[in-house]
Amino acid sequence: MTSVSTLLPLRVLVLGAGSWGTALAHAACHNAQVMIWARDPKTAHDINLQHRNRRYLPDIALPAGLLACDSLEQAFAFLQDASSSLIILGTPVAAIAHTCAILRDHLPAAGLQTTPVLWTCKGFEQQTARLPHEVAQAILADTIPHTGVLSGPSFAREVAQGLPVALTVASRHECVRTRATAALHAGNTRIYRSQDVVGVEVGGAMKNVIAIACGIADGLALGMNARAALITRGLAEMSRLGLVLGGDAATFSGLTGLGDLVLTATGDLSRNRQVGVALGQGQDLDTILSSGMTAEGVRCAQAALMRARSLDIDMPITEAVCSVLFDKVSPLDAVSRLLSRESRSE
Template identity: 65%
Template sequence: MNTPAALRVAVLGAGSWGTALAAAAARRHSTLLWARDAALAQAMAQAHENHRYLPGVPLPEALAVGSDLDAALAFLQGDPARSLIILGVPVAGLDPICRMLAQRLPALGMAGVPIVWTCKGFEEGTSRLPHEIARAALPAGWRGGVLSGPSFAREVAQGLPVALTIASRESSVREATIAALHGGPMRVYASGDVVGVEAGGALKNIIAVACGIADGLHLGTNARAALITRGLAEIARFGQALGAQVETFSGLTGLGDLVLTATGDLSRNRRVGLEIGAGRSLGDILAGGMTAEGVRCARAVLARARQLHVELPITEAVCAVLFDGVAPVTAVSSLLAREARQES
């Protein structure tokens, strides 16, 4: 594989995941992390720590941090083949940042720079996947892909072992991402199945909420195993209807990400489910500052599934609990009351 010997990497978005990836890239390449919040950027530059999203985790001193988007893109200016943009923003922020890039990159002669997004979910209101959002907003000639897989940002920032997948239809995007991040404790695998990777990353969050609810109700590990297994079948069924490759769902961004998010103590989606299972309302949970992509995208997923005539019983149950006032116990009972069927 021919990859650039050295890259310039700009990570746009200084949440926990953007910061973690910037830290990983900075250990190998010249890297700049852009934060929308100027005060946060200044604090990170001085303390080499993201006290808001990754408190207590030191960042490489070589990592540059700033809040000027034009300066961040000028940092890359040169050969697009030796540059990489990583978008560490949530699904709701993907369209705005892509439109800002569409306005700026052509003038810099950087319209062909590889752009990789990390968000997981479907856009509320439109039910678009991230690649569909990017395709509509970015300039002609853009090259992009999605970076996903079983990973908690804190562990990545700490330099603990992790395996990720970069999915793109462009080999140059896959190669640039591997060159930027693969090495040491981080392994990066390549895939061409953008739809499958994005579908797995979105739906695993919803299944994790369901597993958290079951755990909060103390339904036992048998119930959790059943939800994970049938949840994976639900993810694969929906993904195939979208055009994904079925084998993707047995890999890192399918089974791997699902198991991590449904069982890991650092999973925000599982924690939301745990709180709901313990009797707290979604409004109270969200008012406390807890956010989870599974909550944000559940209705968008269900809407798109209905357009495709795909049955998603676990997702329907989660939506009923989150948004329709159905008691968790009632939702579980409705799942258990479903007729027996062939497993596959």
Template identity: 55%
Template sequence: MQVAVLGAGAWGTALAGHLAARHPTVLWARDRALIESLSQTHENERYLRGITLPAALQYEPDLAAALAHGAAEDALCVVAAPVAGLRALCRNMRELGIVPAHIVWLCKGFEADTQCLPNEVVLAELPQHASNGTLSGPSFAREVGQGLPVALTVASASATLGERTVAALHHGAMRIYTGDDVIGVEVGGAVKNVLAIATGIADGLGLGLNARAALITRGLAEMSRLGVALGGRAETFTGLTGLGDLILTATGDLSRNRTVGMQLATGRSLTDILAALGHVAEGVRCARAVLALAESHGIDMPITHAVCRVLFENVAPRDAVHALLSRDAKAE
């Protein structure tokens, strides 16, 4: 199977390396200097330093050529751009006249300006496209690049897209499950990043393991309430793309969103933290959208609200935690 991976960040690079073990795979990036470096060193020194990529993996600076590689009925196109770049990439496909038959995206979050989930962005830009879906689950790119075990879920209304994604990725140490709750999977992937910032703040303040467990559990309740209100199924949030991804992102030391929270707890400014991070922290990008959607649907999300106050209203992390602890008692 020919596979094109669009986006050479940490996750796109790691997944391209996994794919290249079985399939003719092309990795595209908009940064030509990055593509040249990858071609010469077989290592993504910017985003995945220390991981040697398979010799069979090909690198392509030209988007049209990469799209053509993954455009056929028996091929697959993996979109590894962040949510902020998804709409532009879909428009580029349309403008170039090369829309792959089967598209699966990896991004997690809400589009900041529109509050759209990734599937809504794709539908708006490629309205006639049918075989598409999202791949999500608890996964650190570095561990995937190292060949360590991981389990993911592909969610799509198209059985064909699910089958093609499984055929491409279900080998070695990677297990792929299938489902059709695209909204539930995407809401889980977005909200867990915001909750990981909250957990990082609590850990950075030294509030203990009891507090961490409470935040994860009550955060899962927030995620589920919003997801069901938006059209997802409740059971999705107890699976890999809900609880599984939340546990990993809220507790793992490789989590960028958790790192943001821990750094905020030390008093560092958000600007300085993001500049030093060098990677996208989707929880920061989509926190406002999550809160706005919750408010418009009448959903109570106090943890998300507290995170937004710290991120965007200069509220001290300890004060935000105190406000959470001061809430009235209620039934679980």
């Protein structure tokens, strides 16, 4: 295994070797000694010896100093003698409860309970409609107190390529914001800081749902006017839900609101938009998903709508997306229903 440089006192552990976890591990190598934990031993082997993640980013050369392992014990031992450390959870929303349980069971025993923890997943938990911080809080409680979220308009591939990106770290704890900035703010990666965990998470969740709607409109060839309308009204929908849940209005006009929404609704690398385009072109959801295309917006759309309805919040675009995804309503009929809504003040 490649030896770890002693020149960088900060150590970063990334749990999850998917495309986003790998991209963030790559970015953190500018400022820190980094280890990535992979569930698959072959992935860890490839990163260590070939400096490639052949499953998720096969054409991206990874830094020679990036370490990988498939052992949780080895992963946490990597942080134990560090003067400064950070844990990044590169797992999807569906796995955050399990990952937080791992932290609860391992970090105190390793003397790492005060290590800042960041998650990067975007969405509502499918069964409970909880946001990631609500899931984490229920499991970690006061055992692992310093937590936060990292989000923003970003495609993993571009981050791994070293292209410019701006992200937001949100936490109630200054130590989390400071540590994340120290680990990731370098080169073409800019980190902005916020205390609005709720707003950042709602933006990250809802932009995926709105991106599916924009993809459907594009698949139906409804034009750029329709796309602009969906983005604008989608932003209003996102903000309504976020404000009721306790988010800050300013967050929704920033990187994790409007910024992430525009990227995901218009970018060709957006899997959520691609799912919408395929639906608009007449493919059914089962066929789309069986082809290997996954998108967080599909998983969280129903949960987002459930949370909104429990709060009596009007979410017409989210309702339309859910009707296409799960109620067999045709994309054209769903759009017609949106267009038939009565005029109202903006």
